Amino acid sequence: MSHHQWTQEHLAWYINDTLVGEEHARVHQHLNECVLCRQEYAQLKCLSQHVSLEAARPLNSAAAFAELQPHLDQSSSAGTVSGFFSTFRQTPVTMRYVMAAQGAALILLASVLFLPDFDSNAVSGYTTLSSASSNHGDLRLVFDTQATQEQRELLLQSYGLELVGTVSSRGIATVKWSGKKRQEKLESLRAQSAIVLAEPVGDVAE
Amino acid sequence: MELTDRDRRRPPDEHERRLLDRVVERDRLAFEQLFYAYHPRLQRFVTRMVKHAWLADEIVNDVMLAIWKGAKSFAGNSRVSTWIFGIAYRVSLKRLRRRRLRAIFVHNDIAIEQASHDGGYDLDEQREWLQRGFDQLSARQRAVVELSYYSGYGYAEIGKILGCPENTVKTRMFHARRILKRVLPTLEHETIQRGRQTK
Numbered sequence: 118m119s120h121h122q123w124t125q126e127h128l129a130w131y132i133n134d135t136l137v138g139e140e141h142a143r144v145h146q147h148l149n150e151c152v153l154c155r156q157e158y159a160q161l162k163c164l165s166q167h168v169s170l171e172a173a174r175p176l177n178s179a180a181a182f183a184e185l186q187p188h189l190d191q192s193s194s195a196g197t198v199s200g201f202f203s204t205f206r207q208t209p210v211t212m213r214y215v216m217a218a219q220g221a222a223l224i225l226l227a228s229v230l231f232l233p234d235f236d237s238n239a240v241s242g243y244t245t246l247s248s249a250s251s252n253h254g255d256l257r258l259v260f261d262t263q264a265t266q267e268q269r270e271l272l273l274q275s276y277g278l279e280l281v282g283t284v285s286s287r288g289i290a291t292v293k294w295s296g297k298k299r300q301e302k303l304e305s306l307r308a309q310s311a312i313v314l315a316e317p318v319g320d321v322a323e
Numbered sequence: 324m325e326l327t328d329r330d331r332r333r334p335p336d337e338h339e340r341r342l343l344d345r346v347v348e349r350d351r352l353a354f355e356q357l358f359y360a361y362h363p364r365l366q367r368f369v370t371r372m373v374k375h376a377w378l379a380d381e382i383v384n385d386v387m388l389a390i391w392k393g394a395k396s397f398a399g400n401s402r403v404s405t406w407i408f409g410i411a412y413r414v415s416l417k418r419l420r421r422r423r424l425r426a427i428f429v430h431n432d433i434a435i436e437q438a439s440h441d442g443g444y445d446l447d448e449q450r451e452w453l454q455r456g457f458d459q460l461s462a463r464q465r466a467v468v469e470l471s472y473y474s475g476y477g478y479a480e481i482g483k484i485l486g487c488p489e490n491t492v493k494t495r496m497f498h499a500r501r502i503l504k505r506v507l508p509t510l511e512h513e514t515i516q517r518g519r520q521t522k
């Protein structure tokens with residue numbers, strides 16, 4: 118790759134000062150030599166200033182915390198917090214449909230519907246921050262508190278996941294996490310409305 | 324996982340790790356501290372991604388609850404902030420997909436959803452230009468731009484947050500820039516004007 122092209126690709130991070138060592142030096146040197154990249158630099162610098170200066174809307178963190186607080190105790194009861202759960206209740210036709218339908222066919226349908234929102238790189242090259250190279254550890258799942266036992270079992274079944282122990286009262290479960298296409302499975306699991314969190318644990322290769 | 328040079332440049336996050344450990348033990352005060360530390364940052368990031376302030380409020384609440392419930396699943400091989408932003412990113416995408424899916428199922432025109440740009444933004448003229456540029460980006464591109472230009476993350480860490488290869492981050496930034504450049508002449512003009520005023 119030419120210095121020019123390489124610089125163009127890395128300018129954004131030269132500007133936010135996260136390039137170090139050789140990378141920083143390479144951009145710096147090329148900027149001294151290339152008028153096009155200097156122009157680009159000036160434009161991007163301007164853009165980044167606008168993005169960062171853009172005032173955030175007024176926030177009331179205290180009110181948000183107060184709203185959340187009652188739900189911290191209710192992890193295992195019916196009343197729950199806004200987003201996940203209210204939407205869950207409002208969308209009988211969509212995600213419940215996906216959840217209630219057995220097996221892979223509908224999960225496939227869902228993933229097809231999701232496709233326009235995906236770029237192929239993200240799907241094929243998907244790695245997770247905690248599990249990029251997890252080999253044969255476990256997967257920790259946190260179920261939505263609205264998910265019934267039947268729905269949870271169905272979900273585990275359709276993904277071929279085997280429980281290690283039982284599902285806790287807070288909806289936390291550990292399942293065996295091995296076999297092929299784990300990254301794709303993980304992505305698909307995370308797209309399920311009945312699952313709040315899916316993170317591989319243990320045996321993470323350095 | 325080895326720390327990169329970029330990671331080393333950021334202050335260590337031992338304090339946040341300790342808070343998270345305490346959250347695992349159901350320590351409310353620790354959770355409250357994490358909440359206040361992250362609420363404004365997540366709110367801004369998620370609003371940028373999903374564009375609707377009310378939706379961002381819901382999502383940030385969900386993310387916070389997920390942290391409370393799932394603190395145990397933090398594997399410790401990334402920074403706490405990377406883990407938390409990663410959750411926010413995934414929950415945001417999930418909600419965006421669900422909105423789209425719902426629109427398909429109930430035969431709602433998606434355009435209606437897009438047109439209902441709520442009052443979350445109080446746009447003055449300058450921001451409107453920028454917003455118009457952002458509106459043309461995908462949620463994933465917006466995430467990359469926001470994390471770079473506002474949150475100040477390097478591309479490697481953004482890759483970890485988004486769960487994608489570094490090259491994908493660079494590609495998204497490249498395409499985003501091309502689109503945003505269309506609004507740049509205006510931005511440039513504004514900057515010059517403002518520079519003159521402050522002199």
Ligand SMILES: [Zn+2]
Pocket residue numbers: 120121122124147151152153154
């Ligand atoms: Zn050049």
